[in-house]
Amino acid sequence: MLKLYFLQLANSVQLDEAEPTEISLSILELAMKGGWIIGVLAVFSIIAVYIFFERYFVILKASREDNNFMNNIRDFIHSGRVDAALVLCNSNNSPISKMIAKGLQRIGKPLSDINTAIENVGKLEVARLEKNIAGLATISGAAPMLGFLGTVIGMIKAFYDMSMAGNNIDISLLSSGIYQAMVTTVAGLIVGIIAYICYNMLVARIEKLVYKLEARATEFMDLLHEPAK
Numbered sequence: 001m002l003k004l005y006f007l008q009l010a011n012s013v014q015l016d017e018a019e020p021t022e023i024s025l026s027i028l029e030l031a032m033k034g035g036w037i038i039g040v041l042a043v044f045s046i047i048a049v050y051i052f053f054e055r056y057f058v059i060l061k062a063s064r065e066d067n068n069f070m071n072n073i074r075d076f077i078h079s080g081r082v083d084a085a086l087v088l089c090n091s092n093n094s095p096i097s098k099m100i101a102k103g104l105q106r107i108g109k110p111l112s113d114i115n116t117a118i119e120n121v122g123k124l125e126v127a128r129l130e131k132n133i134a135g136l137a138t139i140s141g142a143a144p145m146l147g148f149l150g151t152v153i154g155m156i157k158a159f160y161d162m163s164m165a166g167n168n169i170d171i172s173l174l175s176s177g178i179y180q181a182m183v184t185t186v187a188g189l190i191v192g193i194i195a196y197i198c199y200n201m202l203v204a205r206i207e208k209l210v211y212k213l214e215a216r217a218t219e220f221m222d223l224l225h226e227p228a229k
Contacts, residue, residue: 037146037147037149037150037153037184037187037188038150038183038184038187040146041143041146041147041184041187041188041191044139044142044143044146044191044195045191045194045195047135047139048136048139048140048191048194048195048198049198051132051133051135051136051198052136052198052201052202054132055129055131055132055133055136055202056201056202056205058129059129059202059205059206059209060205061094062094062095062125062129062209063205063208063209063212064094065094065096065212066092069088069092069096069097070216070219070220070223072085072088073085073088073089073100073220073223074223076088077104077107077223077224082104082107085100085104086101086104086105089101089104095121095122095125095126095129095209095213096212096213096216098121098125099118099121099122099125099213099216099217099220100118100216100220102117102118102120102121103117103118103217103220103221103224105117107224111221111224111225114221114224115217115221118217118220118221119217122210122213122214122217125213126206126209126210126213129206129209130206133199133202133203133206136195136198136199136202137195137199139191139192139195140192140193140195140196140199141192142192143188143189143191143192143195144188144189144192145188146184146188147184147185147186147187147188147189147191147192148184148185148188149184150181150183150184150185150187150188151181151182151184151185152181153181153184154178154181154182154184155178155181
């Protein structure tokens with residue numbers, strides 16, 4: 001009976017020793033296995049985040065508008081106080097105020113010239129707001145392609161290690177190439193998806209601001225057609 005007890009105890013000890021040890025891998029260690037491509041993708045991600053937040057706050061500031069701005073402009077024009085209207089526009093550093101200021105400076109000229117001047121200012125302001133957004137679109141397309149390049153390089157490395165090992169193929173020989181292939185693919189997709197979402201968010205906000213600019217330009221032109229009170 002005692003012999004049987006020690007036999008069971010010995011078997012349980014052997015089973016405990018045979019249990020595999022859990023291997024943990026941090027995100028940093030996993031990223032390091034991606035090689036130089038991970039470094040490039042990290043730079044892409046930093047640039048994308050910077051462009052998004054910098055443009056986001058610029059567009060947000062440009063979208064702010066005083067609700068009484070156009071009403072004040074209307075009152076100044078009807079009372080013949082164009083200079084006061086220009087002062088009001090200069091005190092508001094926004095695309096709308098710059099457009100209206102250009103239109104006020106053209107008062108007395110044909111309406112078609114005034115409309116053209118306002119449109120030109122609006123286009124310049126929109127182009128200023130779109131600064132660097134093309135780079136964000138480039139990153140959203142280039143990051144997944146760069147990740148796929150890492151996948152191809154990693155698989156080539158894995159097959160090369162297999163050919164050099166001959167009949168002594170070991171899974172450890174393939175792990176490095178496979179790690180690089182999978183990690184770069186995931187990293188490229190993550191950076192590309194984030195950049196794509198950020199790009200579309202900025203474009204949507206710019207389009208919304210463009211509609212507002214067009215509405216205010218039309219409102220100003222209609223104001224010039226109104227008879228003075």
